[in-house]
Amino acid sequence: MSDVAQAAGVSSATVSYVLSGKRPVTEETRQAVEEAIERLGFSLNPVARSLRTGKSTLVALVVPDIANPFYALLARSIQDELRGRGYHVLVSSTGARRDEEEAFLREAVQQRFAGVVMTPFRLATDAFDVLRAAGIPAVVSADVSFGEVDLVTPDAETAVREALAHVAATGRRHVGVIGGPRDAAGGDPRLERVRKYAAEAGLSVAEEHVVHGEHTREAGAEGFERLMSARRRPEAVMCGNDITAVGAMDTAERLGLDIPGDVSLVGHDDIDFASLVRPRLTTIRYPAREVGRVAAELLLEQIDGRTRHRTVRVTADFVARASV
């Protein structure tokens, strides 16, 4: 370390900052240190090269739950876009745990990944500062913004209004929601959109008809059971995603409730499952392939040098099937 510092004409601490990415350094300093490392001969080995250039060929996709097919399709799409540029995509699943999310960002800095695409779930909104400081390109795919980092986000307003109008047209009035966890970063935008547009469709969302849980099949089954044991049952249920809706169907079957005869269900995402279950699930389609394509494009632009923070909206569509 001291050899490198001497050759570069900087302090050992500065060399450490360049290598670890723990503190920002000027571009000139980074270059001086990298040139010194190269002069000292650490260049034949790819890990040494990644030390020198600060770049590996690995891009990480970090998602809350790899078992949700939405993320599997997102992964495939990003990989298809980046393969031609020589990058490998590695997927990390955090289980929606904040400690795992934070640990992974540190790991990305330490391994000097070429880029990170992430769907954060419980992170603080300034969590991506550490990547920016280390010069690692990052793109967030989420319903809400996470500070100054590129964002791919749904434009779902029209789709939600269409879904609610569709529910209202079947004569339903009282709508329930199986929302996400209460402590998710950025709240629960999918729930808020239902609340925002219910009245214009002539629907009401009572507080006792809103339940919270993780976005899993089990949580959907439990949430639906709580809604069905309410003093007055909701006549339709808007689910946080399709996996939750499948869980609701599990409970409906167990309780002998007919969908949509006794209660309507609307999902979110339109994963493969949605058209496989019976009844086929009415849902709001958020196109994973397109989201992945946009995320990869934003990442490549950053890798190629763009620094301005961008937001791209991807349109979600209402898909009427047989569960309403």
Add this chain to the structure above:
Amino acid sequence: MSDVAQAAGVSSATVSYVLSGKRPVTEETRQAVEEAIERLGFSLNPVARSLRTGKSTLVALVVPDIANPFYALLARSIQDELRGRGYHVLVSSTGARRDEEEAFLREAVQQRFAGVVMTPFRLATDAFDVLRAAGIPAVVSADVSFGEVDLVTPDAETAVREALAHVAATGRRHVGVIGGPRDAAGGDPRLERVRKYAAEAGLSVAEEHVVHGEHTREAGAEGFERLMSARRRPEAVMCGNDITAVGAMDTAERLGLDIPGDVSLVGHDDIDFASLVRPRLTTIRYPAREVGRVAAELLLEQIDGRTRHRTVRVTADFVARASV
């Protein structure tokens, strides 16, 4: 590089071999080089530390298709087992492409991953030699052996015999198979098991009733269509996995064929889908959670120093539902 070589008393080429893992070196040489690197001060940075110790905290799971829920569940299981030991699991999906599989093994060596768990698909059986030479622990999860590397493999003989007896008990005689691709490494053990045990159940598998394709929903749909246009249709179809069986159901619905009225279907794996589709899929359950648990255990034993090559069999079970 030359500084390190001088300090370690070896040639620059030897230092390069230690760093790159491209050729095996003796344990003494590796230690001497690592100590020299440490003396020269490359120790504060985790990437430098990974250079020095040859170990990162990243374990890679490499699978043919992350969109197959079997692999998503396998990933979650391995991650649950390794989290407590401080490892992060990253998943790479190769699209069952040999070039991607080979490229990833090179990447694993370059990044000096702590370990690799892989379901190879088209790799040569000696492909893992490169990991062994680099001292990177590896476990293969597959139906066939890939040389001297730890193997987790199904014990599916009894389950297949039960499935075939179950099909025969419904009066079916002519069985078709939707197999994997012709050029898969190690052939098609699932197809071979059906061929091996059909006769004892009183069933026949005609050559015109065997079709090949990738293990995808699309390939299942195409394969089933070819079987249904045979001069004489098979009365039951054994599918390479559950995803293929779902594709077969797509075609059956399009052709107006009733399952199991017109033709029986048996899947393989018992993913979540299997109990969600209608009719619920009769299948051979290969427990992804248990496979992941065993693979993680074998990997940790190698990380802790065991070197002897091991094979562990995980029992598959026949699950009767409504598609036969």
